[in-house]
Amino acid sequence: MAVSQPGVPAGSSSTPASLPGSGHGRLVRWIDHRLPVISFLEHELTAYPTPVNLNYWWNFGSLAGIILVIMIVTGVVLAMHYTPHASLAFDSVERIMRDVNYGWLLRYVHMNGASMFFLIVYIHMFRGLYYGSYKYPRELLWILGVVILLLMMATAFLGYVLPWGQMSYWAATVITNMFSAVPLVGDSIVTLLWGGFTVGNPTLNRFYSLHYVLPFVIVAVVGLHLVALHQHGSNNPLGIERRGPQDSIPFHPYYTIKDMFGLSVFLIVFAVFVFYLPNFLGHPDNYIPANPMVTPPHIVPEWYFLPFYAILRSVPDKLLGVVLMFGAVLILFLVPWLDTSPVRSARFRPVYRWVSWLLPADAIVLGWVGANPPSGAFVVIGQIATFYYFFHFLILMPLLGKIERPRPLPISIGAAVLAAGPPVPAAAPMERR
Amino acid sequence: MFRSIVAAALVAGLALVGGTAGTARAEGDAPHPPHQKWSFDGVFGTYDRAAMQRGFQVYKEVCAACHGVKHLYFRDLAQIGYSEDQVKGIAAQVQVTDGPNDSGEMFQRPARPSDPIPGPFANDQAARAANNGALPVDLSLIAKARVSGPDYVFALLTGYKDPPAGVKMNPNMYFNEYYPGHQIAMPPPLNPDQVKYADGTPGSVPQMARDLVSFLAWAAEPTLEERHRAGFKVILFLIVVTGVFYAAKRKIWSRIQH
Numbered sequence: 083m084a085v086s087q088p089g090v091p092a093g094s095s096s097t098p099a100s101l102p103g104s105g106h107g108r109l110v111r112w113i114d115h116r117l118p119v120i121s122f123l124e125h126e127l128t129a130y131p132t133p134v135n136l137n138y139w140w141n142f143g144s145l146a147g148i149i150l151v152i153m154i155v156t157g158v159v160l161a162m163h164y165t166p167h168a169s170l171a172f173d174s175v176e177r178i179m180r181d182v183n184y185g186w187l188l189r190y191v192h193m194n195g196a197s198m199f200f201l202i203v204y205i206h207m208f209r210g211l212y213y214g215s216y217k218y219p220r221e222l223l224w225i226l227g228v229v230i231l232l233l234m235m236a237t238a239f240l241g242y243v244l245p246w247g248q249m250s251y252w253a254a255t256v257i258t259n260m261f262s263a264v265p266l267v268g269d270s271i272v273t274l275l276w277g278g279f280t281v282g283n284p285t286l287n288r289f290y291s292l293h294y295v296l297p298f299v300i301v302a303v304v305g306l307h308l309v310a311l312h313q314h315g316s317n318n319p320l321g322i323e324r325r326g327p328q329d330s331i332p333f334h335p336y337y338t339i340k341d342m343f344g345l346s347v348f349l350i351v352f353a354v355f356v357f358y359l360p361n362f363l364g365h366p367d368n369y370i371p372a373n374p375m376v377t378p379p380h381i382v383p384e385w386y387f388l389p390f391y392a393i394l395r396s397v398p399d400k401l402l403g404v405v406l407m408f409g410a411v412l413i414l415f416l417v418p419w420l421d422t423s424p425v426r427s428a429r430f431r432p433v434y435r436w437v438s439w440l441l442p443a444d445a446i447v448l449g450w451v452g453a454n455p456p457s458g459a460f461v462v463i464g465q466i467a468t469f470y471y472f473f474h475f476l477i478l479m480p481l482l483g484k485i486e487r488p489r490p491l492p493i494s495i496g497a498a499v500l501a502a503g504p505p506v507p508a509a510a511p512m513e514r515r
Numbered sequence: 516m517f518r519s520i521v522a523a524a525l526v527a528g529l530a531l532v533g534g535t536a537g538t539a540r541a542e543g544d545a546p547h548p549p550h551q552k553w554s555f556d557g558v559f560g561t562y563d564r565a566a567m568q569r570g571f572q573v574y575k576e577v578c579a580a581c582h583g584v585k586h587l588y589f590r591d592l593a594q595i596g597y598s599e600d601q602v603k604g605i606a607a608q609v610q611v612t613d614g615p616n617d618s619g620e621m622f623q624r625p626a627r628p629s630d631p632i633p634g635p636f637a638n639d640q641a642a643r644a645a646n647n648g649a650l651p652v653d654l655s656l657i658a659k660a661r662v663s664g665p666d667y668v669f670a671l672l673t674g675y676k677d678p679p680a681g682v683k684m685n686p687n688m689y690f691n692e693y694y695p696g697h698q699i700a701m702p703p704p705l706n707p708d709q710v711k712y713a714d715g716t717p718g719s720v721p722q723m724a725r726d727l728v729s730f731l732a733w734a735a736e737p738t739l740e741e742r743h744r745a746g747f748k749v750i751l752f753l754i755v756v757t758g759v760f761y762a763a764k765r766k767i768w769s770r771i772q773h
Contacts, residue, residue: 186738343760350753357746369660
């Protein structure tokens with residue numbers, strides 16, 4: 083359904099650098115002639131043609147990028163004060179909290195930043211699912227996003243181990259032990275991860291090293307994600323391609339200011355956690371130093387892993403549990419092909435429009451199950467919710483695309499916006515169609 | 516409108532999951548400790564200096580016999596309202612090991628404000644040997660290392676009871692309503708008028724427990740007041756900035772039909 087549009091520059095990096103406009107001084111032109119960074123930024127950030135009708139769900143992409151930068155900056159400074167040694171790590175974190183200037187701020191921003199990053203990325207992904215952003219020609223854009231999610235999960239887990247509290251230690255034990263379910267080489271993999279025969283100082287050292295390097299891998303994949311994005315530009319709430327210049331506006335100033343507004347709203351939420359609820363999302367047991375001799379009564383991961391943890395525990399068989407847990411993430415790679423609907427946006431899909439909300443609802447149920455001990459009703463609820471998770475992707479998505487009758491699509495974004503008329507917000511009448 | 520309601524419900528659901536994650540380890544059969552009012556609760560919460568000093572006295576005269584506060588330095592006591600000279604005096608009452616000196620010997624000297632507050636035992640083994648095999652935990656982070664930490668510590672200190680009929684107590688264990696499993700190796704630490712407060716406050720058990728919790732809450736989170744003050748300014752600033760950005764966004768977007 084997507085074709086190249088006349089009048090809208092679609093290409094990105096392959097476009098030869100044009101000299102920036104007359105607004106620039108000689109020095110800028112001199113530099114740009116040799117190193118076209120200025121014209122690159124003008125092309126990709128300022129003039130970058132963007133659909134006129136993006137709603138606030140589209141804020142979360144840039145938010146994710148900004149929180150990534152916040153995490154790297156706070157992380158690099160924390161690394162200056164942290165000691166990755168089994169007998170010193172816990173105390174060094176307390177030194178950061180007590181004696182490093184604004185150490186408490188750095189650590190609480192980094193700690194809660196991880197939660198914020200996942201919250202943002204989960205919303206960003208849900209937006210993609212709701213508006214069909216993964217469909218032709220943006221399949222690789224989506225797949226790169228799932229790669230980023232996997233890298234984030236690895237990085238978050240590795241980072242959670244570093245304070246070397248009780249939950250750090252036992253989370254490391256539980257998660258690394260999952261690899262022992264791999265047939266034949268499982269135990270060797272676990273020994274390699276541990277750097278020994280139990281979680282110990284070598285484990286902490288290699289986790290620290292990997293926790294430092296992986297975010298830069300994330301930055302690289304985010305770069306590819308942006309290249310893929312700018313190749314065809316953003317999807318939009320109508321899910322139809324831009325047909326001409328009237329469908330687009332330059333990214334700057336329209337979306338820069340909208341993103342700045344969204345950012346400052348997000349920072350308020352972030353600040354409430356950092357300054358007033360810094361340990362709300364964490365686990366008190368992680369303020370107890372790691373002790374290999376004492377197992378906490380309930381080992382629970384951070385909230386952003388709880389749904390996957392619930393899937394792991396809903397299967398009595400270890401290997402199958404691990405397969406399903408990883409499968410729950412890996413299945414996202416197949417979404418562009420599992421969704422068979424010719425229409426992108428759920429707005430024009432009378433059934434999927436409702437069904438799409440069942441996935442986050444199911445994830446919340448799974449998270450609730452994951453937070454509780456696996457006994458009684460929680461086991462059954464967890465199994466039903468696990469079943470639904472895979473049913474949603476493997477059965478509902480392909481089936482709905484085939485049987486559902488989509489509503490007629492508007493002719494163009496511009497036409498839809500104009501039809502909406504000035505006094506009424508653009509989105510509402512479209513919804514009533 | 517519908518979508519924003521659903522979105523709000525989603526966020527609330529996530530917060531709920533986060534919240535239950537926090538309470539998930541409410542352990543075994545111990546009841547949740549009743550909520551107490553603390554001076555450090557809420558957006559403008561601060562520590563009560565007088566209560567903390569009384570609490571430090573309770574710690575020093577009672578708890579310190581078995582429990583350390585290894586993340587605290589004598590210099591930190593200035594934060595609970597002691598003057599520099601008072602801190603020096605408190606430190607000087609304690610002997611610490613220093614060295615080696617020029618002849619290679621370790622030696623004892625009075626502590627200085629820059630020294631960590633030493634614990635009662637040389638190592639965990641010595642601590643266990645002196646306590647029927649039980650290890651008294653370090654108290655520096657206790658108010659953060661338990662669910663509803665301050666409420667829990669208060670409930671535990673005031674939660675000693677005679678064991679109900681039919682409950683068989685293990686040797687050297689005491690019944691406590693709020694301890695997981697109800698059998699705790701720590702004897703009831705606080706007795707009425709055990710501490711003679713310098714400011715004349717009557718030394719009832721709940722009073723001493725409250726004061727001690729005030730001290731321990733500070734010990735676990737000494738930067739709370741700075742955090743609360745900074746947070747208020749930061750959020751106020753962000754609200755203003757958000758308003759400015761929103762106005763700018765409205766203005767800029769009014770140039771086009773959208």
